[in-house]
Amino acid sequence: MTEALSQALMFPMPRAAGCPFDPPPELSRRSEQEPVSRVRLWDGSSAWMVTRYADVRALLTDARISVDVAEPGFPHTNAVSKARDAQMKTLMQMDAPEHTTHRRRLTADFMVKKIEALRPTIQRIVDGLIDDLLAGPNPADLVEAFALPVPSLVICELLGVPYADRAFFQRVAGELVMDEGDPAHAMAASEELNAYLEELVDRKSAEPGDDVLSRLAVEQYRTGAMTRREIATMGQLLLVAGHDTTANMIALGTAVLLAHPRQLSAIRDAGDPAVVAGAVEELLRYLSITHTEARRVAREDLVIGGQPIRKGEGIIAVKSTANRDPAAFSDPDALDVHRNARHHVAFGYGAHQCLGQPLARVELQVVFGTLFRRIPTLAPAVPQEDLTFKPNAVFYGLRDLPVTW
């Protein structure tokens, strides 16, 4: 009976009206009462859902699970991601040892000290966009004017996309992340970007600069270790993983802080960068925007949280409830920018934990450390109930965020 009821539940589940920053209530109930349970997916298949902090961490470091989307039983997110996964295999779909080899081609580019060196550039991008915002119409849409261009321009810097190509790059990046659209449209954008990046690899090989594509062109393409297509795919992965994610964190983080004025002023008035850095960790924990969660398939039989899982069964590791687990965070449903939230799993856990996390951290630290200081009167231009959230997108966020000052 319980099994039959559980089977009927669809993942993802709806969030409660009026609580756009909290996980769906049914997900929280499962985490409390039935921490490992079955759910039904968009294509009629079913999977296990693992919801508690300790179980999520144990699962994501277990060598018996796989991220290989070609494995039967893999719980695909939606039709678009299934189609894209079939067309293009990135390190996110590779298990060790193949994954280790591919990831280590990029880890140097995201080292803490390498990303710290980018901080002044990121600060310049953020300040420039705030200058433009203040010079433009008031009210304005913070998503379009600020949240989307910040990560897009930062990725251009990182990859080494020339200034002349940035408008093109931003357009294709936008088309690539249209979640509810036609899979064919997203695939066409993906192909357009791949063709562009392949051509850019040639240009970088001929005239290398100080950027990721130049380094890959020189070290991997010239030596024959990687093809142009493989490097283009890697560039596209960095864009997909680093653009929409950060943009949604900026918009959603701003919206949640505008709804919590005391938390916002603690960030705005903090003279100490460590306070802003801590606040960013808390926002990552509290919002857990990767709400389609971490998808895996069992390569062997295993037991998680007392529940046997059979080889070939799909598993969803639910980071958003793990990040609200009272066993890991006291008073977990309170947003508290002063708490130590560094052990959150918003970037995942295990070998596939976000490669770009040092970059995401610095971007968000610069954004939240600058936005409210430069625009102390920033306020929502519409009531929260009029905001349009993205319940069906791969990454949770806001369609727009009208603000005034």
Added chain:
Amino acid sequence: MKVTVDQDACTGSGQCVLIAPEVFDQRDTDGIVVLLSDSPDPLRHEDVREAARICPALAITLTQS
């Protein structure tokens, strides 16, 4: 406290460097963990324990010296 790191397991997430930069660094060539001190100052022990707890690759091991 004695610290050991597993460079084969390390995924280069850099969290140990953010938490305890006096004890951990990243190799310039590939961002993999480098130990700066295997017997850190007692003042750093709490940070080192947090870094070990947070490491996504379980690549940091602490033993009593």
